[in-house]
Amino acid sequence: MGTSQAAKVETHDRILEIAAARIRRDGAAGLAVAEIMKEAGLTHGGFYRHFDSREQLVTEAVQRALARGSEWTVASGELGGRQGYTKLVDGYLSGWHRDHPEAGCGIAGVAADMARDEGAASDSYTEQVRKCLAVLVDLIDGPDPRTVERESLLALSALVGAISIARAVDDPTLSDQLLAGVAAALKDRTES
Numbered sequence: 144m145g146t147s148q149a150a151k152v153e154t155h156d157r158i159l160e161i162a163a164a165r166i167r168r169d170g171a172a173g174l175a176v177a178e179i180m181k182e183a184g185l186t187h188g189g190f191y192r193h194f195d196s197r198e199q200l201v202t203e204a205v206q207r208a209l210a211r212g213s214e215w216t217v218a219s220g221e222l223g224g225r226q227g228y229t230k231l232v233d234g235y236l237s238g239w240h241r242d243h244p245e246a247g248c249g250i251a252g253v254a255a256d257m258a259r260d261e262g263a264a265s266d267s268y269t270e271q272v273r274k275c276l277a278v279l280v281d282l283i284d285g286p287d288p289r290t291v292e293r294e295s296l297l298a299l300s301a302l303v304g305a306i307s308i309a310r311a312v313d314d315p316t317l318s319d320q321l322l323a324g325v326a327a328a329l330k331d332r333t334e335s
Contacts (some may be wrong), residue, residue, distance in 0.1 A: 155193045158183050162204035163211060167252035168245035171201050171264070198262070205253055205264040209271040212249035220278035228282040228333060235302045236326040241309045241318065250275060251303045275299055283333055294332065301325050 161182050165174060176197055177187045194200045219231035234240065240247045250271060257268040279295035305325035309318040 151192070154183070154185070158185070158193055158200070159204055159207045160211075162200055163208035163249075164245040166201070166204050166208045166256075167212060167247060167249055171205060171253055171256040171260070174201055174204070176200065202262065202264045202267070205249070205257075206267045208249035208252060209267055210249075212247055212252065213271060213275060216248070216275055216278055220281055224282065225284075225333070228279075229330060231278070231282065232298075232302070232326050232329050236305055236309075236322040236329075238319070238322065241306060241322060244310060248303070248306065250299075251306045254303065254307070272299070297332075298329055301329055 158179060162174060162179050165179065174197070176190050179200070180187050180190055190200075194203075215234055216231060219227045219234070221227070222230055235248065244252050250268070253264075253268065257265050260268075276295050276299055279298050280291055283291050283294045283298070285291035285294060302325075305321050309321045312318050312321070
C-alpha cells in the first residue's frame with residue numbers, strides 16, 4: 144500500500160473512531176458530519192473522499208461502535224465461568240461505564256436509534272446482540288440449555304436496561320442504586 148493510500152486508510156479510521164464514540168454517547172440520529180470532520184482536523188469537503196454519504200458513515204460507525212464497545216464483554220467471556228460473568232456484570236454496571244458512554248457498550252448506546260433503522264446498521268446491531276448473548280450463554284451455568292438461554296436473555300436485557308436508566312436519571316443516588324442493585328440481583332441469580 145502506498146503512502147498516500149495508507150494515510151487515507153488512517154484518516155478514514157480516525158473519522159470512524161470519532162463517529163463511533165459520538166454515536167455511543169449521543170446516538171446516531173444527531174451525528175453531524177461537519178462536527179466529526181472538524182474533530183478529526185479535516186474540512187467538511189474532505190468527507191466525500193472517505194464516504195459516499197452520511198448513511199455510509201453512520202453504518203460504518205455503528206459497526207465500529209458495536210465492535211469496540213463489546214471488546215471487554217468478549218474478554219470476560221474468554222475468562223470464562225463465574226469469574227468471567229462477575230467481571231462482565233461488575234464492569235458493565237460500573238460508574239465508569241455509566242459516565243463514559245463514548246467508550247462503552249454500543250448495544251446500550253444505539254438501541255433507540257436501531258429501533259428506527261432498517262438498514263445495514265440494524266443488521267450489525269442484531270448480530271452484535273447475538274454475539275453478546277452467546278458470551279452470556281457460555282458464562283451462565285444452568286440445568287438445561289433452555290434455562291441458560293432464558294437467563295442470558297434476561298441478563299443482557301437487565302444490563303442494557305440498567306445502564307440506560309442509570310445514565311438517564313438525574314439523581315446520582317438512584318443511579319448508583321440501579322447499578323449496584325441490578326448487579327447484585329444478576330449475580331445472585333447465577334449462584335449455585
